[in-house]
Amino acid sequence: MKEYVMGNGAIALGALSAGVNLVSGYPGTPSSEIIETVSKYPHKGVHLEWSVNEKAALEVAAAASYSGCRAMVTMKQMGLNVASDPLMSVAYIGVKGGLVVVSADDPGPISSQTEQDTRRFADFCRIPVFDPSSPEEAFEMIRDAFDYSEKYSTPVLFRPTTRVCHAYASIEVPEEFSPKAYDGFEKDPKWVIFPRLSYINHGKIEERNVKLSEDFSGYRFNTVSGDGQKAIVTSGVSFSYVKEYLKDRTDVRLIRIATAFPFPESFATKALEGVEEVLCVEELSPYVEEQLLKLCGKHHLSVKILGKLDGKVPHNGENSVESVSGIIADFLGDEGGKEIIDTSDMPPLPVRPPVLCAGCPHRASFYAVKQAMKGKKAFFCGDIGCYTLGNAMPLDMVDTCLCMGAGITMAQGLKAANDDAVCFAFTGDSTFFASGMTGVVNAVYNEADMVLCVLDNSTTAMTGHQPHPGTGKNMMGHMVEKVDIKKVLLGIGVKKVITTDPLDLNGSIEAVRSCADEKGVTAIIFKSPCIAITKPKDSCTIDADKCIGCKKCITEVGCPALSLRDAKACIDADLCTGCTLCKNVCPVDAIRGGSRNEQ
Amino acid sequence: MNSDILICGVGGQGTVLASKLIAAAAMEEGNVVHSAETIGMAQRGGSVTSHVRIGSSASSPLIPYGGADLLLAFEPSEAVRNLKYLKKGGRVIVNSTPVRPSTEPEGYDEKDILSYLEKKTGCIIVDGAKECEAFGSAKFFNIMVLGIAVGSGALPIESESMINEIEKRVPKKFTEINNEAFKKGFEIGELSHENK
Structure with a gap:
């Protein structure tokens, strides 16, 4: 049957058709839809889970693979940092059933903290990596990845990028999927990592990688087409941008590297025969470019290599047909591009930074803390999730943001260095489970004075509303006992834990004040569901006769449903979710109505 | 058929559904289709685009600058922001709200934005808020705009194919109202075509 799916869907369906037995992962743009797709198709006999974080996901999958299962782990590139501890070690130990680690890179970055390159991670771990250029290829390649993993008994990295993950295409998929038959775990010293074993395996891995490089030299997705003394070497989605520019031209050699590590050396050497100049078009790091420079040094090739390292291609940001076209035209000496409408005279356009949704409970939580701390010296450590958007004006409530879970530990560090300030940490419910809990233990143990604000909206909102341990649902479709954040905090030894509804502004301000005044670690759980999983019962309206046009609601709250029309505040009824935060701010009681249904 | 359609607007306006419906209808008519969406942090009130590429000659998931045959803009300033994607002589349908x-x-x-658009392109300007009033929410513009695109001949897809996909992909209780929105759009589109 033909299915029109996102690249992430193609990866999921490819894995299912490869007989995957277990899929685990942690949500992160641009990778989240892989596990969601598996859950939407028949997957009887497949264990499916959102793990608490990427490290847990990889460890679960590794053990299944030791038992002979085919296992896939999904994450975004930052998640690979979290999973790097088990990944480095499992690279030494090896696998039995195919183990594919999907780490989706995000050039731009569009929704990430870094522009790191998973291909470099593969080199660092000394394990193979596959780099698809389209959803169609991703579907084919993920199946190859399982085969190679089993053939060489090694975990394999699979690296799509945002434009592959979020592009849609038609895929021909089997009517039915059947998970692979497997033997189960057999005890063997080879599964226990020890220095001596690592020493032996290290040698074997390097020998294997020489063989893999030869094997990859004949791999179907390492391709060369066209001819000429000039070549373009590319990888990933950039391959499709280059093709869009070249169309049917054959006067330039187009070389595509789909397996950056182990680099297919003999393939590349042969592809470069007779070539005098090479332009490398790739995103993130100049990985292939460096491999070519190495190759030229090793074989004394007199080939000029151009790319990021000589400034022809920018190091940062994502490629596009436009960016790539200019660079290629310059390289090939082409003249005259496509005619484009001249927009150099366009009027100024509004900037649209991403903001918290209208009625988002996070806005109310931040506002309550802001009000409670007015006139006091306070630092606000943010974290990763929708609530990072609390940094936008007028809230301006995120002073630091680093990585998952860091808000809690950084609040401790700020307090240690700034004793005169009240230090707050903001964490979401999913982030709390992913990597917040250890930070709280650290804070309690090391006698920190800080206020932890858990913004509990009962979902993993930013990445598309995935369930987590606090929601009472898992990916096997089971209703399970909710892990209670309050009980966890009390169990760790947090002395004071207050649960408050952020939409009750006065109650919330009171809760913040009482925690801020206390020594030790205190916590406030701001509990109110994400607006995407609630329905407004009654939106707010402005009484235009009463409104004095002071704009306080707009400048204090910054809700997207509020705007100024004819010098009066105005509420967009399609956007308003009836949170009533603006009502609390209006000095003349001009805002009416507003209420919402719980979940 | 080869046709590139760029859909743009602000996160939450329903551009994704519109692009999915175009893609599905084009496929039902036997075309190869590729598309791409803005997903993630930028969705929260930011500028969003969907690229729909009908036909087998497309390599890149994103439409190149100067390549779009049709620009469906859910918001005036977003139309101008994405004008660079439009082919010279390409069509524009824009919501003036x-x-x-x-x-x-x-x-x-x-007003400045709309007059700039009129100067640069032959565009159909639709007061989305007003035209959607009868349906109770401005959010129905995402279906209405498909009707306008088909009715005006700017989108080479049959009306029936589009209606079929709306019925397949929109929750049952909203089918009727969405069909109404499509029909209303179709009439607006036809009228603009006749006026040309």
């Missing part, structure tokens, strides 16, 4: 960013609520005058 502005979405003002909360960070600069008084910040821009849509």
Whole structure:
């Protein structure tokens, strides 16, 4: 049957058709839809889970693979940092059933903290990596990845990028999927990592990688087409941008590297025969470019290599047909591009930074803390999730943001260095489970004075509303006992834990004040569901006769449903979710109505 | 058939559904289709685009600048922001109802934007808020605009294919109202075509 799916869907369906037995992962743009797709198709006999974080996901999958299962782990590139501890070690130990680690890179970055390159991670771990250029290829390649993993008994990295993950295409998929038959775990010293074993395996891995490089030299997705003394070497989605520019031209050699590590050396050497100049078009790091420079040094090739390292291609940001076209035209000496409408005279356009949704409970939580701390010296450590958007004006409530879970530990560090300030940490419910809990233990143990604000909206909102341990649902479709954040905090030894509804502004301000005044670690759980999983019962309206046009609601709250029309505040009824935060701010009681249904 | 359609607007306006319906209808008519969406942090009130590429000659998931045959803009300033994607002589259908960013609520005058669009392109301007009034929410613009595109002949897809996909992909209880929105759009589109 033909299915029109996102690249992430193609990866999921490819894995299912490869007989995957277990899929685990942690949500992160641009990778989240892989596990969601598996859950939407028949997957009887497949264990499916959102793990608490990427490290847990990889460890679960590794053990299944030791038992002979085919296992896939999904994450975004930052998640690979979290999973790097088990990944480095499992690279030494090896696998039995195919183990594919999907780490989706995000050039731009569009929704990430870094522009790191998973291909470099593969080199660092000394394990193979596959780099698809389209959803169609991703579907084919993920199946190859399982085969190679089993053939060489090694975990394999699979690296799509945002434009592959979020592009849609038609895929021909089997009517039915059947998970692979497997033997189960057999005890063997080879599964226990020890220095001596690592020493032996290290040698074997390097020998294997020489063989893999030869094997990859004949791999179907390492391709060369066209001819000429000039070549373009590319990888990933950039391959499709280059093709869009070249169309049917054959006067330039187009070389595509789909397996950056182990680099297919003999393939590349042969592809470069007779070539005098090479332009490398790739995103993130100049990985292939460096491999070519190495190759030229090793074989004394007199080939000029151009790319990021000589400034022809920018190091940062994502490629596009436009960016790539200019660079290629310059390289090939082409003249005259496509005619484009001249927009150099366009009027100024509004900037649209991403903001918290209208009625988002996070806005109310931040506002309550802001009000409670007015006139006091306070630092606000943010974290990763929708609530990072609390940094936008007028809230301006995120002073630091680093990585998952860091808000809690950084609040401790700020307090240690700034004793005169009240230090707050903001964490979401999913982030709390992913990597917040250890930070709280650290804070309690090391006698920190800080206020932890858990913004509990009962979902993993930013990445598309995935369930987590606090929601009472898992990916096997089971209703399970909710892990209670309050009980966890009390169990760790947090002395004071207050649960408050952020939409009750006065109650919330009171809760913040009482925690801020206390020594030790205190916590406030701001509990109110994400607006995407609630329905407004009654939106707010402005009484235009009463409104004095002071704009306080707009400048204090910054809700997207509020705007100024004819010098009066105005509420967009399609956007308003009836949170009533603006009502609390209006000095003349001009805002009416507003209420919402719980979940 | 080869046709590139760029859909743009502000996160939350329903551009994704519109692009999915175009893609599905084009496929039902036997075409190869590729598309791409904005997903993630930028969805939260930011500028969003969907690229739909009908035909087998497309390599890149994103439409190149100067390549789009049709620009469906759910918001005037977003139309101008994405004008660089439009082919010279390409068509534009734009919703004249502005979405003002909360960070600069008084910040821009849509009249300048619309007159700029008219100067640069032969565009169909539709007062989305007014035309959607009968349906109770401005959010129905995402279906209405498909009707306008088909009715005006700017989108080479049969009306029936589009209606079929709406019925397949929209929750049952909203089918009727969405069909109404499509029909209303179709009439607006036809009228604009006759006026040409």
